[in-house]
Structure formats: structure tokens, C-alpha cells
Amino acid sequence: MLMLQGHDTESLNKLLAVQAPPLPQWQSFIFPAVASTMAAPFSNPFGVAKTQAQLIQGKGGGILGFFRLAISTDPKIIQRGLFPVMMRETSQNLFRIGAYQPIMDCVHNCPENSSPPAWKRMVAGGISGALGFFICNPFEIVRTKVQAQPIAALGGTGIAATPTVGPYRIAQNILETGGTKGFFRAGGASVALGVVCTSVNLTSYTLLHEHALEKGYQDTPAVDMTCALISGFVSALAMNPIDVVRTRLFAGSAQGGMFQVAYQIFKTEGPSAFMKGFVPSFLRIGPHFVLTFAFLEQMRRMAKDHNLQRAREAWILGIFKSMDQDGNGEIDEQELQSALQAADPSRDSATAKKIARDVFVVADYDKSGSIDLDEFTHAACTQKLDHIIQEQQRVALFRSLDTDGNGFITEDELLEGIAHKFQGSDERTLQQDMRRILQQADTNNDGKISFEELCAVFDSLEDLQDSRLLRNRAHIAGVPAL
Structure with a gap:
């Protein structure tokens, strides 16, 4: 195959009426999985803080209190559950983001209007999100149980320190006590969270990104990261109530169905309890989305240039x-x-x-x-x-x-x-x-x-x-x- 290294490919691009072919389907699925997995180590400490905050009934020590206690007890705690988190990101975003465009193509088969309306984006995001969150549910349960193990004095529990049970042993316990069905505990809450998270996240991100380009901004990582950060804030607001319910179901600190647990939380702790852990949740989701979409868009640009x-x-x-x-x-x-x-x-x-x-x-x-x-x-x-x-x-x-x-x-x-x-x-x-x-x-x-x-x-x-x-x-x- 003829190689063009060393030549003026920009002038050739202007000369030839050749457009880059669309990304192969496998790249559309693999790129989001890889990008989100790469972002996981940076956002995981806030995920641990969020899980701990959502399990506390009553007032806790706050995110700064968590990090002070974790670092003084064992600094490794802030990366607790990293392996199941990375597995969750891989399996989840393989479908949550990867399946979004194929589903959108089915929902919006309208060449005359190249830009789909917001409601179609939310439908496509809801479907792909439900699929992704359901598939990653086993890793999410293990992740939650690992990160939910108590730290000394956090929330006034006085329970001693560093967890001794790792993700592999926790997975064995789930399998022994509940069988394969145990890995899909609170599956309804996961699907609901996936619908809300992905429909809001991808709809807001794509609309913001398109609006920025229409206003004359260059398609750069700075635009990707700004749109992702705003999208992360909106997504965190929308999904936090469901996430509180799901976290307690996963950790076993509440019993019953999703709506029953939600009612119990509302009755005993008030509506403000549904926003517990919002700050660490946003501090996880915001940077995580920023890095994920920055990595993802850059991978897409590199692949597009290569294909072109x-x-x-x-x-x-x-x-x-x-x-x-x-x-x-x-x-x-x-x-x-x-x-x-x-x-x-x-x-x-x-x-x-x-x-x-x-x-x-x-x-x-x-x-x-x-x-x-x-x-x-x-x-x-x-x-x-x-x-x-x-x-x-x-x-x-x-x-x-x-x-x-x-x-x-x-x-x-x-x-x-x-x-x-x-x-x-x-x-x-x-x-x-x-x-x-x-x-x-x-x-x-x-x-x-x-x-x-x-x-x-x-x-x-x-x-x-x-x-x-x-x-x-x-x-x-x-x-x-x-």
C-alpha cells in the first residue's frame, strides 16, 4: 500500500474529494470501553467517598473527613475496589456509549434532518444505558461491597479499619449464597439508573458539543472536556436519588424492592437523604466524564485521520x-x-x-x-x-x-x-x-x-x-x- 508520510496530506485533503469512511463498528464499541477504563483510576477515590457517604444514616464526616480518615488509616483505601471498577467501566461503556449511535440510527432514520431532536437522543441513551448498566451489574455489586466495607470511626461506627475481604472473595460469597442471580441483585435499580444517567449524559453532551461547533469553536479537547464537565453535573443531579437507593440495596444495608427502600429512606431520613453523596458523586462523575470523553474523542480523531x-x-x-x-x-x-x-x-x-x-x-x-x-x-x-x-x-x-x-x-x-x-x-x-x-x-x-x-x-x-x-x-x- 502506498504511504504518504512526508507529503503534504493537508493539501491532498483539499485536492481530493475523499472523505474518511465511518468508523468500523468494532471501534465504535471498543473506544468508549477503553477510554472509560483509562479514566477509572483518576475518579475511583471519589467513588469510594461517595459509596461511604451514601451508606451513612445521619450526618457523616463529609468528603474531606473521609479522605483524612482514609489517608491516616491506610492510603490504599482511596483506590479500594479499583479492579471491579475498571471491569465495570469496560463492560458498561462497551454498550452504554458504544451502542448509542447504532440505536440512534434506528430511532432517527431521517437523512433530511441530520441532527436528531433531544427526545430521540434521550430514547437512544435510555436504551443503551439500560443495556450497559444491566450487563455491568455483577461488577457493580462487587465494587459496592468492596468499597462499602467500613473504615474506623467514619460516621461514628467505630468499626476497625482496613478491609480484609477482596473482590474475588466477595464474588465467591455472592455466588455461594445467591447463585448467579445474586450478581443481578437490584437489577431494576441498575436499569433505572442506566436509563437516567445515559439519557441525560449523552443527550446533554452531544447537544452541547454540537452547539459549540455551530458557534464557531474548534473541535478540540478543550471543547470536549468543557461539554463533558457540564454534562457530568447535570447527570449527577439526575441520577443521585436512584444511586442512593441502589447503593444501599447492593451493600445489603436496606431490604426490599427499589420503591420500598426509597420510601423507607424518605420516611426515616427525609427527602434530603436522596442527595447524600452528591458532592463526591459529582467529583467522581465530573472528572470521569471529562477524561472519558477527552480520551474517546481523541481516539476517534486519530482513527478518523488514519482512515482518511x-x-x-x-x-x-x-x-x-x-x-x-x-x-x-x-x-x-x-x-x-x-x-x-x-x-x-x-x-x-x-x-x-x-x-x-x-x-x-x-x-x-x-x-x-x-x-x-x-x-x-x-x-x-x-x-x-x-x-x-x-x-x-x-x-x-x-x-x-x-x-x-x-x-x-x-x-x-x-x-x-x-x-x-x-x-x-x-x-x-x-x-x-x-x-x-x-x-x-x-x-x-x-x-x-x-x-x-x-x-x-x-x-x-x-x-x-x-x-x-x-x-x-x-x-x-x-x-x-x-
Whole structure:
């Protein structure tokens, strides 16, 4: 595969109408799992503080009191339960964030409106959140039981110090006493928490992120982190009441169903009890979301750049092969001249020959009388082959759509090309796409598009959806031999 390191890839990006293909499905699932797991060690100390605070009935020592006591007793306490926390983050966000976009695509199958409304985002987030929180429930139970083990004097309990029971032993106890069902204790509360957390979190984050970009802010980690922090605060407010109930169910300090425990808390401790642990909860969720989305967006950017570079490489290689008629890995002047005349039938042989000679002056670096792939790539990256590349794009696009080779793109051929690009789209949407393209390109209204008509609108398609459709169609079809 042709490599572009050392070349001006930014200029090539402007030159080629090649867009990065969407992230593979596996990356959409794996990236959130990895990003959130990487953030876990930074936010876990506040998770321990939150769990301890939510279990105290009455007034506790506060978050500063917890950290003072934990550090004076055993500094390792602040990272208590880190392993099940990391396992929870991996399993949870594999689906909580990973499944969000696929579910959104099903909920919002509407190409005419690229930005889904808030209620659809909340529906998609609620479904993916319920799935993610239910799947991670075994790790969350173990995490809670590990972190809930008392620390000396915290909350006035006077129970002595550092836990002696680790996550593996706790998991064994759960299995021995309750079987596999024991790992899904309070599953209803987990699902409810997942629905609230994810619907609020991803809806607010995506809306804030899109709004920032619309206002002219650059797509940078600073924007990611700011949006994530605001989203974390809103999410912490929304989920804290359910989290208090679930924590007590997990730890075994309350008995009954989710609503029964909630009623007991309200009756004995008052409504303010549902906001216990909010400060450490936000101090965990806020930085955790900030780091998770910062890591996640950066991973996505790196993957997009990599995929875009590979798309450019494949595209320019296809252009080169289409001009290399004898397949010897080099383009001579005669082959270049033939390609120029095929791209523009109105161009006479003398003009094509002159252009070919001018190209060889700038592209044939070793003066061998032919242009190899490296020379062609370098010249393309420095925009010395701008007009030739653009002409070959038009030829490639037209030939990929003109499937019967009669020199015209008919309605059926255009519809087939659109359907191939957007597999799974409904027929009504495909028909609308086809009519919009025909309306702009078919200037003589004969119901078909000639090569000249396509060239006239190739660079002036104003509708982004149409432009992306045509250009991606050419890229997918490849460049047929001239």
C-alpha cells in the first residue's frame, strides 16, 4: 500500500474529494470501553467517598473527613475496589456509549434532518444505558461491597479499619449464597439508573458539543472536556436519588424492592437523604466524564485521520492504475495524453500533448521519461496534478454510475448507485435523493445526465448530502480502466 508520510496530506485533503469512511463498528464499541477504563483510576477515590457517604444514616464526616480518615488509616483505601471498577467501566461503556449511535440510527432514520431532536437522543441513551448498566451489574455489586466495607470511626461506627475481604472473595460469597442471580441483585435499580444517567449524559453532551461547533469553536479537547464537565453535573443531579437507593440495596444495608427502600429512606431520613453523596458523586462523575470523553474523542480523531489517509491512498492509487493502461507500474506521456483526452472529449490531441509534457516537467523527478507511483503521489500531494486528478474523479464517478456504458446516467442507474451507497434506506428517501440530483444536473431536462452535465455541477453541488453521495459513490466504485 502506498504511504504518504512526508507529503503534504493537508493539501491532498483539499485536492481530493475523499472523505474518511465511518468508523468500523468494532471501534465504535471498543473506544468508549477503553477510554472509560483509562479514566477509572483518576475518579475511583471519589467513588469510594461517595459509596461511604451514601451508606451513612445521619450526618457523616463529609468528603474531606473521609479522605483524612482514609489517608491516616491506610492510603490504599482511596483506590479500594479499583479492579471491579475498571471491569465495570469496560463492560458498561462497551454498550452504554458504544451502542448509542447504532440505536440512534434506528430511532432517527431521517437523512433530511441530520441532527436528531433531544427526545430521540434521550430514547437512544435510555436504551443503551439500560443495556450497559444491566450487563455491568455483577461488577457493580462487587465494587459496592468492596468499597462499602467500613473504615474506623467514619460516621461514628467505630468499626476497625482496613478491609480484609477482596473482590474475588466477595464474588465467591455472592455466588455461594445467591447463585448467579445474586450478581443481578437490584437489577431494576441498575436499569433505572442506566436509563437516567445515559439519557441525560449523552443527550446533554452531544447537544452541547454540537452547539459549540455551530458557534464557531474548534473541535478540540478543550471543547470536549468543557461539554463533558457540564454534562457530568447535570447527570449527577439526575441520577443521585436512584444511586442512593441502589447503593444501599447492593451493600445489603436496606431490604426490599427499589420503591420500598426509597420510601423507607424518605420516611426515616427525609427527602434530603436522596442527595447524600452528591458532592463526591459529582467529583467522581465530573472528572470521569471529562477524561472519558477527552480520551474517546481523541481516539476517534486519530482513527478518523488514519482512515482518511488510507482512503486517500486507495483513491490516488486507483487514479494511477486507471492511467497506467499497460499495467507496468509507470505512466508514460502517451498514456497520460490518452487519459487527458478521455477526461475532456473537447480537448484536441495537440493540447493534450502539451499538457502531458508540462506535467512530466514537474512530476518526472528522476527524468526517466515515465512517472512511477511515488512520483505521481508526490506531485498530487503538492497539487501539481490538481487539474488531472479532478478530471479523473469526474471520469471515475461517471463510469461508476453509467453501468450500461451508453454515455448517459439514467434515473434507474442513478437510483441504483444511491441505493448501493445507502443500503437499508427506505425507497422514498432514495427517490428524493435521485430527484434532487437530477434537478441540479439535468440541465436540458431529458431525464438523464451526460458527462458534460455532470462535470458542470461536480464542484457546485450545494446540498451536502448530494455532494457526499456522489463523491463517496465514486470512491467506493473505484476508478475503472480507461
